[in-house]
Amino acid sequence: MEKSVVVKNVTKKYKLYKKNSDKLLDLLLPKEYGEEYFALRNVSFEAEKGDVIGFVGINGSGKSTLSNIIAGIVPPTEGTVQVEGKSALIAVSSGLNNKLTGRDNIELKMLMLGFDKKQIQELEPEIIEFSELGKFIDQPVKSYSSGMKSRLGFSISVHIDPDVLIIDEALSVGDKNFAEKCLDKMNEFKAKGKTMFFISHSLGQMKKFCQKAVWLEYGELKAYGTIEEVMPQYEQFLKDYKAMSKKEQKKFREDKMKQRSQATV
Numbered sequence: 001m002e003k004s005v006v007v008k009n010v011t012k013k014y015k016l017y018k019k020n021s022d023k024l025l026d027l028l029l030p031k032e033y034g035e036e037y038f039a040l041r042n043v044s045f046e047a048e049k050g051d052v053i054g055f056v057g058i059n060g061s062g063k064s065t066l067s068n069i070i071a072g073i074v075p076p077t078e079g080t081v082q083v084e085g086k087s088a089l090i091a092v093s094s095g096l097n098n099k100l101t102g103r104d105n106i107e108l109k110m111l112m113l114g115f116d117k118k119q120i121q122e123l124e125p126e127i128i129e130f131s132e133l134g135k136f137i138d139q140p141v142k143s144y145s146s147g148m149k150s151r152l153g154f155s156i157s158v159h160i161d162p163d164v165l166i167i168d169e170a171l172s173v174g175d176k177n178f179a180e181k182c183l184d185k186m187n188e189f190k191a192k193g194k195t196m197f198f199i200s201h202s203l204g205q206m207k208k209f210c211q212k213a214v215w216l217e218y219g220e221l222k223a224y225g226t227i228e229e230v231m232p233q234y235e236q237f238l239k240d241y242k243a244m245s246k247k248e249q250k251k252f253r254e255d256k257m258k259q260r261s262q263a264t265v
């Protein structure tokens, strides 16, 4: 099988500060201020061309950070990501410029991806139609609802025909009809043998759509395998977690937080 995405020893660290002033002091004395926090730690896996992979994990486990790194929006602190071809991310806040109109955003994004004027002119009407934004397309994006932003982001991303498509919770906003239209588009991509990463809080959607799953737990790769292998383990974890008392859950989260952060001093 042909490799499509290779994620190798990817770590993403952020710095957390106790006070705002520490942020400034950190610029002068980086070793002494701020606490390092691992959004992702040493994550490695490979996706083959045509894989549809779900990212699962409870809130804050690093799913969006990993999506942004694969899409090339956020650089990893350590490690590498190799992507064969073009990647596109669809997320609720997917890099649209709020000050520009919807139409300008389409043009800007396409120019940045190397499309020429003629190709943009050809594709633009289709993108606008799919987005169902009507006359709002000439209004600034800051006046859009989250559903409208998501529709525009989704429409641009699927029409630029990426080799790797990453869908981060984009189906959870907006109405049911649009979500169904998006699922149809995603199935078209699937049929074309494109690689897709999918994040959804709906485990049902995940099981229906994905063949493989990456389970992230507090920034670390807990499991990677077929959906049949990983989902039962993840669901068991959720069950055990829910069965804990509030106090036990708190302790579990605190212990994981401790493992995840390390003071620089």
Ligand SMILES: Nc1ncnc2c1ncn2[C@@H]1O[C@H](COP(=O)(O)OP(=O)(O)OP(=O)(O)O)[C@@H](O)[C@H]1O
Pocket: 014, 015, 038, 039, 057, 058, 059, 060, 061, 062, 063, 064, 065, 066
């Ligand atoms: N820019 C940032 N600065 C500091 N910490 C960040 C930043 N972005 C993400 N994090 C932290 O990294 C961790 C992973 O966040 P991420 O959004 O990737 O998780 P997630 O699994 O997508 O969560 P959710 O399911 O809630 O969307 C979180 O603890 C988050 O607070």
